[in-house]
Amino acid sequence: MARLPYLPQTQTDVEAMLRRIGVKSLEDLYSDVPAEFLHKGAYALPDAMSEQEIRDCFAALAAMNASLKVFVGQGAYDHYTPSVIPYLCSRSEFLTAYTPYQCEISQGTLRYIFEYQSLLCELTGLDVCNASMYDGPTAAAEAMMMAVASARKKTRVLVSATLLPQVLEVVKTYAKFHGVELGMLKADNGQTSLKALQEELASGDVAGVLVPSVNRYGIVEDHSGFADAIHAQKSLLLEYCDPSALAVVKTPGEWDADVAVGEGQSLGLPLSYGGPYVGFMTVKKEHMRKMPGRIVGQTVDGEGRRSFVLTLQAREQHIKREKATSNICSNESLMALWVTIYLSLMGPEGLREVNMMSTDGAHYLKAELLKTGKFEDVYPHKPFLKEFVLKPVAESPAALHERLEKAGFFAAWPLEEGLVSFCVTEKRTKEETDALVCAIKEG
Amino acid sequence: MKYYDKLIFELSREGRCGFSLPQNRYPAAPELPAAVKRSSALNLPEVSEPDVVRHYTNLSQMNFGVDTGFYPLGSCTMKYNPKINEEISSLPGFASQHPLVEDALVPGVRKVYEKMNEALGAITGMHAFTFAPCAGAHGELTGLMIMRQYHMSRGDMARTKVIVPDSAHGTNPASAAVCGLQVVQVKSLENGRIDVEALKPLLGPDIAGIMMTNPNTLGLFETQIKEIASLVHGAGGLLYYDGANMNPLMGVVRPGDMGFDIMHLNLHKTFSTPHGGGGPGSGPVGVAKHLEGCLKQLRVSGFHGNFGVILKAYAYILSLGKDHLKKVGQYSVLGANYIKECLKDVYKLPIEGVCKHEFVFDGLINDGAREGVPGATTLDVAKRLLDYGFHAPTIYFPLLFHQALMIEPTETESKDTLDAFIEVMRKIAAEAAEDPNILHEAPHNTPISRPDETAAARNPILKFQDTL
Numbered sequence: 001m002a003r004l005p006y007l008p009q010t011q012t013d014v015e016a017m018l019r020r021i022g023v024k025s026l027e028d029l030y031s032d033v034p035a036e037f038l039h040k041g042a043y044a045l046p047d048a049m050s051e052q053e054i055r056d057c058f059a060a061l062a063a064m065n066a067s068l069k070v071f072v073g074q075g076a077y078d079h080y081t082p083s084v085i086p087y088l089c090s091r092s093e094f095l096t097a098y099t100p101y102q103c104e105i106s107q108g109t110l111r112y113i114f115e116y117q118s119l120l121c122e123l124t125g126l127d128v129c130n131a132s133m134y135d136g137p138t139a140a141a142e143a144m145m146m147a148v149a150s151a152r153k154k155t156r157v158l159v160s161a162t163l164l165p166q167v168l169e170v171v172k173t174y175a176k177f178h179g180v181e182l183g184m185l186k187a188d189n190g191q192t193s194l195k196a197l198q199e200e201l202a203s204g205d206v207a208g209v210l211v212p213s214v215n216r217y218g219i220v221e222d223h224s225g226f227a228d229a230i231h232a233q234k235s236l237l238l239e240y241c242d243p244s245a246l247a248v249v250k251t252p253g254e255w256d257a258d259v260a261v262g263e264g265q266s267l268g269l270p271l272s273y274g275g276p277y278v279g280f281m282t283v284k285k286e287h288m289r290k291m292p293g294r295i296v297g298q299t300v301d302g303e304g305r306r307s308f309v310l311t312l313q314a315r316e317q318h319i320k321r322e323k324a325t326s327n328i329c330s331n332e333s334l335m336a337l338w339v340t341i342y343l344s345l346m347g348p349e350g351l352r353e354v355n356m357m358s359t360d361g362a363h364y365l366k367a368e369l370l371k372t373g374k375f376e377d378v379y380p381h382k383p384f385l386k387e388f389v390l391k392p393v394a395e396s397p398a399a400l401h402e403r404l405e406k407a408g409f410f411a412a413w414p415l416e417e418g419l420v421s422f423c424v425t426e427k428r429t430k431e432e433t434d435a436l437v438c439a440i441k442e443g
Numbered sequence: 444m445k446y447y448d449k450l451i452f453e454l455s456r457e458g459r460c461g462f463s464l465p466q467n468r469y470p471a472a473p474e475l476p477a478a479v480k481r482s483s484a485l486n487l488p489e490v491s492e493p494d495v496v497r498h499y500t501n502l503s504q505m506n507f508g509v510d511t512g513f514y515p516l517g518s519c520t521m522k523y524n525p526k527i528n529e530e531i532s533s534l535p536g537f538a539s540q541h542p543l544v545e546d547a548l549v550p551g552v553r554k555v556y557e558k559m560n561e562a563l564g565a566i567t568g569m570h571a572f573t574f575a576p577c578a579g580a581h582g583e584l585t586g587l588m589i590m591r592q593y594h595m596s597r598g599d600m601a602r603t604k605v606i607v608p609d610s611a612h613g614t615n616p617a618s619a620a621v622c623g624l625q626v627v628q629v630k631s632l633e634n635g636r637i638d639v640e641a642l643k644p645l646l647g648p649d650i651a652g653i654m655m656t657n658p659n660t661l662g663l664f665e666t667q668i669k670e671i672a673s674l675v676h677g678a679g680g681l682l683y684y685d686g687a688n689m690n691p692l693m694g695v696v697r698p699g700d701m702g703f704d705i706m707h708l709n710l711h712k713t714f715s716t717p718h719g720g721g722g723p724g725s726g727p728v729g730v731a732k733h734l735e736g737c738l739k740q741l742r743v744s745g746f747h748g749n750f751g752v753i754l755k756a757y758a759y760i761l762s763l764g765k766d767h768l769k770k771v772g773q774y775s776v777l778g779a780n781y782i783k784e785c786l787k788d789v790y791k792l793p794i795e796g797v798c799k800h801e802f803v804f805d806g807l808i809n810d811g812a813r814e815g816v817p818g819a820t821t822l823d824v825a826k827r828l829l830d831y832g833f834h835a836p837t838i839y840f841p842l843l844f845h846q847a848l849m850i851e852p853t854e855t856e857s858k859d860t861l862d863a864f865i866e867v868m869r870k871i872a873a874e875a876a877e878d879p880n881i882l883h884e885a886p887h888n889t890p891i892s893r894p895d896e897t898a899a900a901r902n903p904i905l906k907f908q909d910t911l
Contacts, residue, residue, distance in 0.1 A: 004767040006523050006715075008857035009774055017781040017858060023797070026773040029780060030695060032664045032797055037696050044565040048764030051527050058758065062536025064551030068544070075745060076542050082462065084492055086533065088499045096508030096524050098516055099721040102825070102835050104889035105444065108506030109720035112499070115451050118906035122486055128905050131721065134577035137745040145621065169742040177588050177622045220479045250479050263745070272532075273552055274542030274746025275577065276723030288903070294721070299899035302892035306448055311899040317580070318613030318840075322626035327617035330578035330711070334719030337499075344451050344495050345461035348485040353464055356472075363472035383475050405548065410541055430468040 002050035069432050071365075071411035073387045073423030074216065075136065075164045076274065077266040079244065079354060080427050085268060085341045089334055099294075099330070103309045109333065110308035113296040116336040119343045123246040124239075124260040125253020126282035130293035132331040136240070136263025137170035139279030140210060142292045142326055143238045143261045144171055146283075147208025148180050149325040150236060150290050154207035158200050160185045160192040162215035163240055171210070185211070190379040191221045194229070201233045208236040208259075213252070214245050218362070218387030218421065219379060227256035236287075242266050243280065243339075245385055247351040248359075252282070259283045268342035269335060278335035289315060292326030354426050358386035361424035361433060366390070368437045369422075378419060387423040389415065395443065407439040446890040447501040452907045454498060455488040461495050505890045506720070507834055513860050515782075517801045517837035517849025518612065518660060520690050520712035520775075525762065528716070528755035537754060542746035552750070555757055559727075562760045566768065567689075568699020569706060569729030573738050574748040579687055582707025582726025583618035583654070585743045589705055589730060590652050590681050591622060592737040602651040602680070608637050610660045610841045612687060624651060631843060635661040635794045639670055646674060652681035656688045657701065658799035660841040660849070662779060672702030681705060681734075689713045690853070691776045691800035694769030704731045714756035725752035774854035775800040778861055782850055785865045789872035793844055800853070806846025807872055811879035819875035821846040823882035826893065827874070830886045831867040 014026070023029060030038060049057065070078040089095065093108060100106030100113075117129035133139040144157045159171055161184050175182045183206070186196040192211045200206065209230050214220050223239075230237045238259045239252040244266035252260035264278035265271075283291050289312065297311035317324040346354065366388050369375050375390040392400050397414035404411045412420035424433060474480070490498075507514075514521035532538070536551060546553050560572050576582040587605065594602040605624040607615045609631055616626045627645055632638045636659070653675050657665045665671065675682055684698040684706035690713050692698070698706050710716050711724040718724070725748060730738050763771065776799050783792065783802045790804035810818025825835035825848070837849040852861060874881045886892065 001766050002762075002764070004762060004770070006525060006762070006855050007767070007770055007774060008855065008860075009777075010858075013858035014774075014777065017777050021777075021780045021784050021797075023780075026777060029773065029776045029797055030664075032666055033696055034666065034669060037668075037701050039695060039697055039700070043694065043765045043768055045562055045763070045765040045768065046761065048766040049761045051762075054527055054758050054761050055531070057761065058531040058534060058754075061551035061554055062534040064549075064554070065536045065540060066544070066548040067536070067539070068541075068548070070539075070541050072541060072543060074543060078539075078541070080464075082492075084461075084495060088496065088503075090529060091500070091503040092510035092524075093503040093506040093508050094720055095529075095717045096510045097506050097720040098514065098519055098521060098718045098834075101516070101837075102507070102829060103894060104826070104886050104891055105505075105507035105829050105834070106720075107446075107890050108502040108504070111450065111502050111505070114906070118450075118452065119487065121906045125483055128903075134581060134722075135745045138577070138581070138743070166742070166745045170744060173588070173742050174621075177591060179623050220475060222478050224478060246481065247485055248475060248481055250481055251483060254481070254483060270533075270538040271541050272538050273540040273544075273549070273750040275744070275749035276751050277745065278723075288905075295903075295905060297899040298904035299895045301894045305446060305891055307891045307894040309894050309896050309899050311896070311903060311905075313900075317617035320617065321613055322607075322616035322620050324617035324620055327580045327584055327614050327621045328578075329580040329614050330718075330722040330724040332577070332719075332723045333721035334717075335723055337720070340451070341495060341499060344488050344490055344498075345492065346487070347460055347462070347489045348487045349460055349489075350462035350464070351485070351487065353462075353467075357464065357467045357469065359472045360467060360469035364469045383479055385475075405545075410544055413543060426464060429465070433469075 002048045004048060068408055068410040071409055071422050071424060071436055072413040074413055074421060075166055075263055076271055078271055078425050078427050079266060079268055081268045081270060082345050084345060085338055088341055089338055094337060100310060107308060110296050112337050112340050114308050116340040117296060119340060120280050120282050123243050124282040125251035126260055127285040128288045129282040130291055130295050132333060132336040133279030133281055133293060134332060135277045135279045137167045139261035139281050140167050140240055141171050141174035143259045143281060144175060144180060144208060144210060145178055145325055146290050146292060147236045147238060150287065151207035154205050156181045156183055156205045157207055158183045158185050158209040160211045162187045162192050163212050164216045167240060190217050190219045190382050194225050197226060198229055201229055204233060206233055206235045208238050210238040210240060213239050213241040213249060214385060217379060217389045218384040219382040220249050220384060223255045245355060248355045258287055264339050267339040269338055276332055276335050278332040278339060293328045293331060355385060357426035358424055361428055362386045362388055365422060365424050365433050372441050386425055387421060389419040389421050391419050403443050404439060409436050409439060411436055444505055444890045447505060449498060450907055451488045451490065451498055454490050454494050457489055459489045459491050461490050461492045512832050513856060513864055514834040515836050515850045515852050516834060517851040518687055520851060520853055522715055522853040523855035524715055524717040525759060528758040531758050532751040532754045555754055559753055559757050563708065563727060563729060567706060567729055568697030570732040571735045571738060572727045572729040574727045574753055575744045576726035576728055577744055577749050578722060578724040579707060579709040579726045580614040580618055582728045583614055583685060584621055585728045585741060586683050586705040586707050587618055587622040587624060588741055589734055589737045590683060592740060593734055594651055596737065601649050604649050605651050606645055606653040610843055611654060612660060612685060615654045615685060635663045636665055636667065637671060639667050643674060646678035650678055650680045652683055654683040654685060656685035658688050658691060661794065661803050662798040662801035664799055668701050687712060691772050693772035695772045699731065704734060710752055710756040715759040716752045716755040723749050723752055725749040771854050778852035778856055782852055782861055782865060786868050789869055801849060801851035803844060804848040805844040807875050809876045811875040816879055819879040819882040821848050823885060824848065824871055827871045827882045827885040830888045833864055833867060
């Protein structure tokens with residue numbers, strides 16, 4: 001049997017401690033548990049493994065998985081992660097800390113969260129950011145609940161059909177149990193329809209409206225007129241964003257949105273089969289006290305030194321208990337650090353270049369694919385960045401997708417409307433993109 | 444730890460950069476139309492790679508983690524985080540997988556989920572798990588959704604209330620409220636356990652179920668769990684198990700065997716994955732067989748939950764195997780009882796008897812209060828512990844006691860560490876008796892002294908150069 005190196009107790013220690021407690025055996029420590037609940041016999045688990053066996057076991061599991069060139073986004077983007085990030089995030093002072101309850105020995109965590117908040121406010125053009133959420137879709141659900149809590153008697157929230165499917169599904173789940181009525185906003189030529197929005201708002205019972213900044217088709221949406229229409233009904237505009245793209249597209253602040261939420265994964269987090277990622281939420285300052293989650297604020301210590309603390313805690317679950325409008329407690333702090341370091345390294349130029357290279361690559365791929373004659377361009381004049389959709393005319397979306405998988409590409413993600421979605425990030429070289437086009441031609 | 448005062452923005456110099464990208468070989472795409480283009484400035488820091496490395500290294504040195512020292516934070520199970528597990532979660536065969544890739548292409552990934560489902564089932568006695576929840580509170584919410592879904596699927600729409608003990612974690616009532624359930628509180632007895640007589644009249648056709656943690660937040664086993672389960676089930680309700688306190692039961696007792704229908708686990712507590720300064724966690728939810736259908740219908744996060752965390756927890760389970768599992772539970776209980784017995788002559792122990800993985804003191808027996816000098820509080824004790832190189836226990840929780848100090852040592856701490864902690868706790872008690880001001884003014888040796896939290900809330904500065 002392999003030993004377990006994580007337990008420091010010696011036999012002598014155990015005996016001494018039992019004596020001090022005044023019991024005879026470890027079993028006696030469970031004398032308050034009814035005997036029928038004490039598990040009898042062995043647990044149905046494998047034998048304990050040594051570190052070497054564990055390493056081999058996981059190396060084998062990792063090797064079983066395909067290694068495909070990723071040309072799909074749909075809410076998870078294969079951007080490059082500079083080595084500095086995992087290096088710094090693995091520092092155990094960050095990694096093995098709990099939530100910064102004791103601020104005097106948690107200034108490291110509190111400072112990077114303050115930086116994270118500042119960076120996300122800068123990207124989104126809004127005033128206040130919380131310390132992070134689980135992921136984009138749950139952040140969207142929290143924004144929905146926040147809109148309803150702010151609006152008091154209005155219980156309807158409008159969501160755009162152009163949001164990513166996982167966002168719509170998670171929002172629907174939360175809405176069902178939280179007692180929120182959802183209204184679906186139709187798309188018009190690939191983007192949320194202003195006309196549909198105006199019609200839906202007329203009922204006067206809308207607490208908030210959730211629309212994507214860059215949508216599931218990759219289209220950069222034009223939200224001109226949205227905020228005026230929404231604010232006229234005293235409802236909130238909630239923008240769902242890809243924060244990487246906010247370096248170049250109009251910000252929630254510029255659209256006069258009340259709340260911005262989204263998936264922070266595009267800021268250098270590995271794909272990691274969907275998690276851990278990091279959701280974000282920023283709001284206009286008038287909504288600060290309705291915001292869920294932890295918030296870090298600046299203050300001074302007894303000697304007047306700049307210090308950071310968890311603040312505005314009256315909003316939070318551990319104070320409000322059953323009166324809370326959010327139950328979030330743990331967030332994704334380490335991933336917020338990841339994003340903070342990413343944005344520090346990239347700076348304004350780096351983030352713009354990442355967007356430019358990805359956009360150039362996507363536009364190139366789209367043009368090359370159209371040249372093959374195997375696709376129809378369904379949204380020819382809509383602006384897009386790294387992601388776009390086409391309609392395959394020679395084969396079904398599913399058949400195309402599977403064929404490409406066999407050729408080593410994760411590409412042409414089928415959407416239910418008979419479309420396929422492609423994405424190019426700065427990680428995809430022109431050779432790889434050309435190879436994808438070749439593979440598509442050959443079929 | 445030494446004080447370091449920079450923010451990354453203050454290191455910024457125009458023209459500096461910390462990135463390098465390959466040459467762009469694609470033709471230039473057309474510019475975005477002005478209507479959708481960002482026009483405001485983008486004031487991100489401009490810093491070099493060495494600037495970044497030094498800055499965050501300096502920040503890290505103002506932080507205390509499990510690797511720094513003893514972290515007896517009650518209900519948080521701050522055990523050692525094995526290093527091999529970090530290595531595993533970053534293997535490219537896992538880390539580079541897109542979440543939408545079909546199951547058949549990632550059999551190694553799917554196997555981890557499948558094996559974790561089996562292992563957690565074996566450890567808890569539950570039938571099936573969902574791994575979508577990203578944290579404990581997220582698991583609670585998911586579990587309550589399953590509870591409601593179950594009743595609704597049977598056409599039983601009247602069950603809109605959930606019973607929560609007064610000792611419950613704050614997330615319990617908050618999760619219930621978010622799930623659209625009304626919270627009914629059941630009080631605790633003098634002995635810290637749920638008052639079964641007070642529970643009985645609460646049960647009825649409007650009760651969806653009860654949320655419990657066993658052992659409860661006082662670290663006490665709910666000895667009447669069998670009767671509670673039978674009463675709640677008899678009234679048509681379900682039992683939810685808050686797995687935050689699962690550690691002492693590892694290898695000894697299974698929640699499924701005690702009658703619980705739904706539970707969550709905190710992989711970042713019981714299963715050793717690092718807490719990362721407040722996440723990422725993972726809060727898988729397990730259900731009994733009759734609830735499996737409800738489990739599968741709910742989408743509560745973007746993709747497959749925090750896969751990277753699940754991987755680490757699976758590696759931990761393999762290191763335990765069936766051989767060491769029981770030691771985790773037993774040694775966590777041993778350590779807690781040892782500290783309790785060694786300190787109860789100087790700190791108030793409100794409830795005598797054997798505890799599980801944690802216990803609660805209600806402040807100092809002699810707080811040193813005298814004419815003109817208020818006594819040392821639990822906050823003071825906590826802050827003084829920081830001076831001696833220990834993290835503080837959880838304080839002012841549970842709410843049942845005014846001066847609660849909740850101590851959870853975990854099984855990965857040696858007797859030597861526990862003895863050192865006990866010695867310091869006794870020393871602090873002696874200091875309080877002699878001159879409580881030493882404690883009122885603590886901490887003295889940390890990067891900052893006690894900050895002005897009132898000012899932080901009254902005049903919120905929530906981002907760089909804020910002038911709210």
